[in-house]
Amino acid sequence: MTEQPITFDAQDFPRRSRRAFLKNSGVLLGTLWAGSSALMALAPSRSWALEMSTLDEATGRNLLSFCRRIFPHDTLDDAVYALVVKDLDAAAAKSAEVKQMLADGSAALDKAAGGAWLKLTPAAQDKIVAGLAGSPLFKKVHGTAVVSLYNNELAFAHFGYEGNAFNHGGGYLLRGFNDLKWLPDPTPAASPAPFTGA
């Protein structure tokens, strides 16, 4: 059996393409954290790069950090949050209005921080984020991230979700669907043995 080839933007690792950089656009560069071992198994290399088509680097960095405060996962690598920025950049490329709103939003973050958003501690950032809930910037980043951040193989590996069973060895019948050992097994009447014949 085959599956329909549906691919998601957010499913690839953020990496630099050979395309010439577009004018006025930025690049986010990073290195996978030493603790991100689950991701390293999937990534082609430790260093990653997100080449944006529309947003500049400062905006990209601020948005990534803003997103970290909306959906905080202290041990989740920036490379995964970069996939959200990638989708925000794509939305900005499609709509001048979104592009402006994100650029203004990023500038507003700096302003609220009294200079540089990125220099604030997470606790100080959290206070500002709480005040922004419901704003167009918050809604856009939240609405994008709630899908993009959690719908990619890197996030799956990080959070311990095994994703597409069909592509990864088939059903769990022989791969641990009932391997939980910290509670007693149900009676066979409540939960009969599986059929494993041909």
Add this chain to the structure above:
Amino acid sequence: MVTYAHQDDSVVVIIGSGAGGGTLANELCQKGIKVVLLEAGKRQSPATFINDEWAAFGQLSWTDKRTTSGSWRVAKDFPNLPAWICKTVGGTTTHWAGASLRFQEHEFHVKTLYGEMAGANLLDWPLTLKELEPYYARAEDKMGVTRTHDIPGLPGNNNFKVFYNGARKMGYGASTGHMAINSQPRAGRGSCQQYGFCFQGCKSGAKWSTLYTEIPAAEQTGKLELRTECHVARIEHDAKGRANAVVYFDKDGKSRRQKAQVVCVAGNSIETPRLLLLSASNLFPDGLANSSGQVGKNYMRHTTGSVYATFKEEVHMYRGTTMAGIIQDEAEHNPKRGFAGGYEFETLSLGLPFMAAFLNPGGWGKDFGEALDNYAHMAGLWIVGEDMPQESNRVTLHATEKDQWGLAVPNVHYDDHANDIALRQHAYKQAKALYESVGAKKVYEVPPYPSTHNLGTCRMSAKARDGVCNKWGQTHDVPNLFISDGSQYTTGAAENPTLTIVTLAIRQAEYIAKQMTARAL
């Protein structure tokens, strides 16, 4: 495949190929009756199903514009997605989990049993369990429901183990229940491989869906013409008020008109009343078959909610069957609990992408992050209980918004009844205690998702003035027009609805065939 002429007025036209329509089509074809089955969606197969929540949602779901109103939280979080149902051959039986439970006897006459409930528009079904029993048995056989017809139960997965142990601590009984999922090969289909993507279309075909059971069986009779990507816009009638044709937009967006001897509507409980309302005419100014004024009213969605709990140890709840686990101890009617009716607990899991979307829609911040940090340590269950029919819970045509065909979009209005709220609170409390009894660190009460169970908008009634159709699903006003899906529900009961929808379709097919032979239709 057979094809029928648009002018052929001897065919039965069925609108929608899901649980109701797909079953009815097969049952009629088996009796030699000519059927044109019109389905708005495309045809997929186990080979084209995708083990990916968002991609499968895009492939199978009904995403035409709809609007919402009322105080239910869905109206705020998912204003254009009141229901999570499908537009594809097989309808929502591609998405469904397979839980297949019979009604309890008393659930057919709750008006009599519960008495007056302020704000509720209760009515007794014009049917009894006894009348339905032989048809339930046929439906269970057809669908391969576990623990019926000598079919063994399914094996419980990790999520079930947590559920089961909690149930025991609470003094409840739990089992892997009655599921329309092959626990061993049956009826030419294989057994469950525990993919855990039951909501995304079963890639092994173990779970019953009309897509690969009823519909191919009907095609084999040479009596079925299935027309896919055909959206029905209107049902027409002759001067005497008998339905005589349906008008639809085909794949290419061309308007077509198919003549019909009988018309059966099975578009699920939002599209079915919408279509009747869109078919208003001089003779039927308030909508077809709507002399009672009840078309679109009494929309029910079950009182639902989910509870997820995190544990120190790992669970991996997403491995294996999405819903094979049930507790029925709270399903009885026991007013001592402070509400009428009852509810079931059923195991449930969502993958990481849907957990993020549904755990607390609009949620963010530290608590939200922490819940997902514990995803691999999470177990979950779903509450499904009876909700009260209310006249004001209702599908109407939007005054200005149009869909891609230029047809008024449906608006779905819903407010919880006080009884619904009391039932849900009780269920949340019991579920929390259940998970805490096996060591839950944190328990999350998750609000209802967009409606998966949609019921009641063309209800059955003994008297024409109280409802839209009679005990056969035949509309009171238009004798050759039938309601063939969950819209027929008079009241919702505590059980998942599909087994009963299929049961009613089998019974309706018998009635239509007899009436056609007697030249009464």
